[in-house]
Amino acid sequence: RKEVEQDPGPFNVPEGATVAFNCTYSNSASQSFFWYRQDCRKEPKLLMSVYSSGNEDGRFTAQLNRASQYISLLIRDSKLSDSATYLCVVSVFNKFYFGSGTKLNVKP
């Protein structure tokens, strides 16, 4: 069983739309949670950490539900520049495990 499972995507949305990505993890010992963004042919870069209390950074909101082992990312008012692959990442005993990624295409 994979450590991290994500929505398969791709998500094709118009500019201005709200889109949500979901992710589940299998190891209850997971300690830290993140969303990374990866542009085509580039390395992954941190988008935001995810906390149990939920956290928001501008148009991006991340939520963690430890009981359900579920992580979400909400993007409001999508921009063309949001087009990328979004990776759900879980830290287990200091190792990072990546989901397969969800591709987002924001169209004019």
Place this chain on the structure above:
Amino acid sequence: SAVISQKPSRDICQRGTSLTIQCQVDSQVTMMFWYRQQPGQSLTLIATANQGSEATYESGFVIDKFPISRPNLTFSTLTVSNMSPEDSSIYLCSGRSSETEAFFGQGTRLTVV
């Protein structure tokens, strides 16, 4: 966050040869890791590079195929040995300290012909 310089950025290699990839971090980091990302796939952890001792490999990866060095807290190498076309992939190194974010090198795009 710290910056990792990874090289080479890309290479085309003959099957049966070996390639060594280097990563240099601009500050000391507690942990360094090596990942592989095959086309259209996500990142798969190969191993944890341990300073001054043997790397810790994930299931499916072995030292003979992917020897790793980490002589100090800012530098690591990954060698892809006796390459075959199935080794064609992007290889990424990563660094982090404690539970902070992981940051990545720019990746090495390897093609084995």
